[in-house]
Amino acid sequence: MGKEGFLSPKAIGNRIKAKGLQKLRWYCQMCQKQCRDENGFKCHCMSESHQRQLLLASEDPNKIMDNFSQEFKNDFIELIRRRFGTKRVQNNIVYNEYINDREHVHMNSTQWETLTEFTKWLGKEGFCKVDETPKGWYIQYIDRDPETIRRQEELEKKKKQDLDDQERSAKFIEEQVRRGQGGREPEEAPVFTELNVALGPSALKAAGSGKRKDAPSTSEAKEKKKKSALDEIMEMEEQKKRSVRADHWLHPGIVIKVVTKRLGEKYHKKKGVVKEVQDKYTAVVKMIDSGDKLKLDQSHLETVIPAPGKRVLVLNGVYRDTEALLDSIDERKFSATLTLDSGRMKGRRVDGIAYEDFSKMA
Secondary structure, eight states: OOOOTTTTHHHHHHHHHHHHHOGGEEETTTTTEEEHHHHHHHOOOOOOOHHHHHHHHHOOOOHHHHHHHHHHHHHHHHHHHITTTOOEEEEEHHHHHHTSSSOOGGGGGSSSSSSSHHHHHHHHHTEEEEETTTEEEEEEEEOHHHHHHHHHHHHHHHHHHHHHHHHHHHHHHHHHHHHHHHHHHHHHHHHHHHHHHHHOHHHHHHHHHHHHHHOOOOOHHHHHHHHHHHHHHHHHHHHHHOOOOOOOOOOBEEEEEESSSSOTTTTTOOOOEEEEETTTTTTEEEETTTOOOOEEEEEGEEOOOOOOEEEEEOOOTTTTTTTTEEEEETTTEEEEEEEEEESTTTTTTEEEEEEEEEEOOO
């Protein structure tokens, strides 16, 4: 019989068998070769290439084991960070996802004999928070990225600043109310008491007519005081809004552009729609061209400026979260003129909105 072809039943069966995960006891970590049965593993161990690898490993076996251990640890922690973040998860769930990769480093070639031993080591070295429960060991990744720590500090600082501004505004309003009430009481009560006690009916009538003449000027003065206090409060709130700018701008439903090159040319400069925002700084993006879903940081994205007349969403500043229509673009100042289309300021025309403070709506 001739040689069996690529599409023969036997060749197809062999490819199906080799496609999935095989038994661990028939895997050679030194050669990174997976055998399908005991006879194949025995033949591999007697091969010349395997013998050469054993000779290389015998020169410094500790170094070889340290390299495998380091690679296993790095891949395992990267999976936790990328897949689960800082969520608390069972260690077996993470390990099962890790071994789905056919090219993973097997634990029997590392310094740890069991998954429990490796989990305890992660907790001892400070990579994760670990705790034992009746259902097994649970791990929680500790994010020590300087960028993440900086963001958390900025959020805490911003929260403290907002609280200070609110307390200052409350004290200012309380002081204005107290001054307004204090200025109104002395003018009303004492006047009528003196007239009722000291004057007769005719004098009281004359005094009453005199008071009616003076009343408009007094009420006008009160209205001026009230208006000035209200104006001061509104101006203070407006200044507060203008001075506070958030360091995050992501919002579900906007169109963005991927600017990072780390994902390759397939996604670079391509547009997508933000489907979900996580922790204010991370977005789940569905690419418009391919339909792929990516999880990206806002530093890897930029806003999309549509053609005039299209709907946009304001992402930062005084009019944050307000829908608007794009009227015109000033390319010299990198800004645009918008007409607000929602909220209590609907219809207002706003100039000088920077490119990074608004984006096209999906």
